[in-house]
Amino acid sequence: MSSTPVPVTAAMIKELRERSGIGMGLCKKALEDANGNMELAITNLRKSGAASAVKKEGRITNEGIIGQAQSDKAVALVEVNAETDFVVKNERFKEFVQAIAEEIAKTSPASLETFLQQKFSKEPSLTIDEYRATVIQSIGENIQVKRFKVIPKKTDASIGVYSHLGGKMVTLVEIEGSNQVQKLAEDIAMHVAAAAPEYVDLEQVPADVLEREKEIARTQVKGKPDNIVEKIVESKLNSFYDTVCLVRQKYIRNDALKIEDLVKQNGQGLRLVGFERWSITQ
Numbered sequence: 001m002s003s004t005p006v007p008v009t010a011a012m013i014k015e016l017r018e019r020s021g022i023g024m025g026l027c028k029k030a031l032e033d034a035n036g037n038m039e040l041a042i043t044n045l046r047k048s049g050a051a052s053a054v055k056k057e058g059r060i061t062n063e064g065i066i067g068q069a070q071s072d073k074a075v076a077l078v079e080v081n082a083e084t085d086f087v088v089k090n091e092r093f094k095e096f097v098q099a100i101a102e103e104i105a106k107t108s109p110a111s112l113e114t115f116l117q118q119k120f121s122k123e124p125s126l127t128i129d130e131y132r133a134t135v136i137q138s139i140g141e142n143i144q145v146k147r148f149k150v151i152p153k154k155t156d157a158s159i160g161v162y163s164h165l166g167g168k169m170v171t172l173v174e175i176e177g178s179n180q181v182q183k184l185a186e187d188i189a190m191h192v193a194a195a196a197p198e199y200v201d202l203e204q205v206p207a208d209v210l211e212r213e214k215e216i217a218r219t220q221v222k223g224k225p226d227n228i229v230e231k232i233v234e235s236k237l238n239s240f241y242d243t244v245c246l247v248r249q250k251y252i253r254n255d256a257l258k259i260e261d262l263v264k265q266n267g268q269g270l271r272l273v274g275f276e277r278w279s280i281t282q
Contacts, residue, residue, distance in 0.1 A: 006036030016041055025117050025127035063088045064146070065167030066278045069101035075159050076105035077170060077278055078148040083141040089166075093143070096135045097167075100145060103128065108150045116145065146281060157273075160185025164193045169279040175263065177270040184266050188259060190252075192275050197246035200274060205245070213240050247272055 008031045016027040016038060026045070034040040064081035065088055080097045082088050099122065109115035116129040123131065128145075136143050151159060151172065158181045162171045171192040173185045199205050217236040221229050242248045247260035254262075263270050 008032050008036055012036065012038065024129075026130050026133065062280075064280045065094070065097055066163070066170035066280070067097035067101035067167065068161050068163065068170050068172075069098065069105040070153075070159075070161075071102075071105040073153055074105050074108055075151045075153065075161065075172065076101050076148060077151075077172065077276060078104055079146040079278065079280065081144045081146050081280070082139075087139055087141045087143075090139060092135065092139055096132070096143070099131075100128070104148050104150060108152075109148075112145065112148065115148070149276065151274075151276070155179060158182045158185045160187070160189045162186055162189035162193055164190075169193055169277070171278070172276040173272065174274045175270055176273050178267060181266055181270065184263070184270075187253070188246075188262070188272065189275070191249070191259065192246065192277050194252050195246075195249050196277065197249055197275070198244040199246065200272060201245050201247045202241050205241070210237075213237060246275060 008028060012031055013024055013027045016031060017024055019042065030041040030045050031038070034044055062081070063083065063085045064079060067078045067080060069076050078097070078101050080100060082093060087093050103121060104115065106121070107118065109118060116132070117127050120126045120128050120131045126134070132143055132145065151174065153159065154176065156179060157174055157176045158179050160173045160182050164170070171189040173189040173192060175181055175185050214233060214237065217233040218229060220236075221232045224232070247258065247263070249259050251257045251259055251262050259272065263272050
């Protein structure tokens with residue numbers, strides 16, 4: 001006669017997670033399989049090899065790549081880290097990053113924590129975090145999903161993505177006004193990788209940053225007549241805008257053109273509304 005199943009409580013899952021370091025989804029399954037027996041659950045986790053993945057969880061992950069994928073509804077960027085550049089170049093690691101990016105683009109999760117606990121569509125018996133654990137076991141290094149962002153697609157907009165240095169940096173540009181100018185968006189995304197703008201246009205420059213730049217400029221021209229000071233300050237601010245605002249930057253492929261002019265050349269009503277410039281964080 002089989003024993004009555006023991007209910008697995010949130011407190012039990014929390015205790016097993018604290019003792020093992022393994023994701024909550026895997027802890028819940030281990031407890032259910034062990035009928036609530038904590039020690040048996042830990043033993044089974046060790047036998048399955050999950051414990052070996054946990055031992056690697058604390059290792060520093062300073063290498064990685066930025067993955068990107070698109071669905072009908074969105075474009076996703078995700079940073080995934082590993083311990084060494086050798087593993088980052090591993091095909092199994094690259095396959096994991098691409099699969100993760102595709103899942104994010106398709107499901108648009110609300111947060112990283114939510115995403116890690118959702119089911120992996122290609123293998124529904126696993127959560128995303130459990131899938132990550134299997135890759136850790138296979139590769140032998142700690143792997144962490146660091147961050148992600150979902151950029152929804154709009155019917156009247158084009159999104160261009162550019163990947164640099166094998167995914168060490170990925171840039172994205174969104175242009176509103178047409179869904180037929182993806183190549184233009186891709187070209188500007190390449191520019192973003194090289195020119196490193198901080199804002200789309202001067203309206204995006206925070207007031208405190210603007211005041212700081214004005215103060216620096218005024219300090220540099222102390223002692224001059226007020227009317228000259230204001231002209232010099234304005235000139236320095238314009239130079240600042242030309243450096244940090246994407247639409248004001250000179251196009252890397254043709255420095256006779258500013259990015260805003262390049263956009264205008266490609267059609268009436270086009271407007272560059274956003275960009276992303278992601279590189280591996282330390």
